[in-house]
Amino acid sequence: MKRKPLTLLIGAVMVLIFALLLFVFQVRQTEVAVVTTFSKPTRPLTDAGPYFKLPWPIQKVYKFDKRIQNLDPDKFDEAWTADKFQLLTWTFVGWRIKDPQAFFPAYAGGSVIEAQKQLEGLIRSEKTAVVGGHRLSDFISAEQNQNKLVAIEREILEAVRAKVRAQASGIEVEFLGFKKLGLPESVTQDVFNRMKNEREVAASQLTNEGEAEAQKIRSTAEREAGGKMAEADAKARQIRGQGEAEAAGSLEIFGREPTLASLLFRLDALEASLKDRATLIFDQHTPPFDLFRGGPTTNSPGKK
Numbered sequence: 001m002k003r004k005p006l007t008l009l010i011g012a013v014m015v016l017i018f019a020l021l022l023f024v025f026q027v028r029q030t031e032v033a034v035v036t037t038f039s040k041p042t043r044p045l046t047d048a049g050p051y052f053k054l055p056w057p058i059q060k061v062y063k064f065d066k067r068i069q070n071l072d073p074d075k076f077d078e079a080w081t082a083d084k085f086q087l088l089t090w091t092f093v094g095w096r097i098k099d100p101q102a103f104f105p106a107y108a109g110g111s112v113i114e115a116q117k118q119l120e121g122l123i124r125s126e127k128t129a130v131v132g133g134h135r136l137s138d139f140i141s142a143e144q145n146q147n148k149l150v151a152i153e154r155e156i157l158e159a160v161r162a163k164v165r166a167q168a169s170g171i172e173v174e175f176l177g178f179k180k181l182g183l184p185e186s187v188t189q190d191v192f193n194r195m196k197n198e199r200e201v202a203a204s205q206l207t208n209e210g211e212a213e214a215q216k217i218r219s220t221a222e223r224e225a226g227g228k229m230a231e232a233d234a235k236a237r238q239i240r241g242q243g244e245a246e247a248a249g250s251l252e253i254f255g256r257e258p259t260l261a262s263l264l265f266r267l268d269a270l271e272a273s274l275k276d277r278a279t280l281i282f283d284q285h286t287p288p289f290d291l292f293r294g295g296p297t298t299n300s301p302g303k304k
Contacts, residue, residue: 029048032100033062035059070093071120075090080131080132081138086183089182090179091127091176101170103171104170126163139152
């Protein structure tokens with residue numbers, strides 16, 4: 001008799017747990033869900049937390065991973081460029097389920113595999129169209145500024161997004177890019193030859209630009225040098241004229257005073273010989289050293 005209350009308590013707890021399992025479910029942070037009523041989607045759930053539902057077969061819950069899923073087909077797709085070259089492209093894609101209520105009926109009861117299969121076909125179709133609108137040099141070029149890979153990736157992504165949104169299938173494409181690019185062996189040599197020609201043209205252009213700039217610099221230098229030479233010649237003629245004028249004046253004075261001229265010339269010669277420290281041994285009778293010869297002394301003949 002004492003065990004009856006405990007037994008009733010345990011039974012009540014079991015019934016409560018069973019009821020919770022029937023009527024309550026949990027959506028995790030990484031999930032989205034859709035509740036179907038008699039197999040028709042009636043309630044999408046995009047936020048994490050506990051929710052109430054009616055028991056099966058009235059209602060059923062389908063949960064999906066809402067994180068970004070990678071689609072990498074692990075193969076090349078063939079496409080033709082605008083200038084008729086065959087290009088092999090390998091792309092990677094990231095997509096996620098955005099609206100579970102639209103996703104559930106669009107892909108055979110919410111099949112992720114079916115969604116990836118249809119998305120892969122859509123990407124291949126849009127990629128072929130975009131590649132066909134660009135030349136091969138937009139993908140493969142020796143010149144960095146001619147490479148348009150990033151812009152082409154963006155163009156394909158926008159085209160795919162537009163088609164997916166038009167289908168209203170409940171998914172969103174987050175990113176798309178080229179993983180690899182390739183060329184068939186039949187066109188590889190042609191592409192290499194084209195890249196070689198592009199490099200040769202670029203090198204020739206740079207050489208011509210360099211030669212033109214060098215000629216411009218040489219012309220400028222020659223023009224400046226000619227101006228400086230003319231200026232120096234004019235200055236030299238001016239100095240020479242001034243010197244000749246001064247020399248003419250001096251010659252006139254020396255002509256009138258030959259004794260003074262002789263004295264000045266000897267003084268200049270003496271100054272030139274005494275510029276450096278030196279000990280001189282000279283003959284006082286030899287010009288210009290005769291300037292050091294003294295006058296008559298008191299003991300000289302004729303003096304008293």
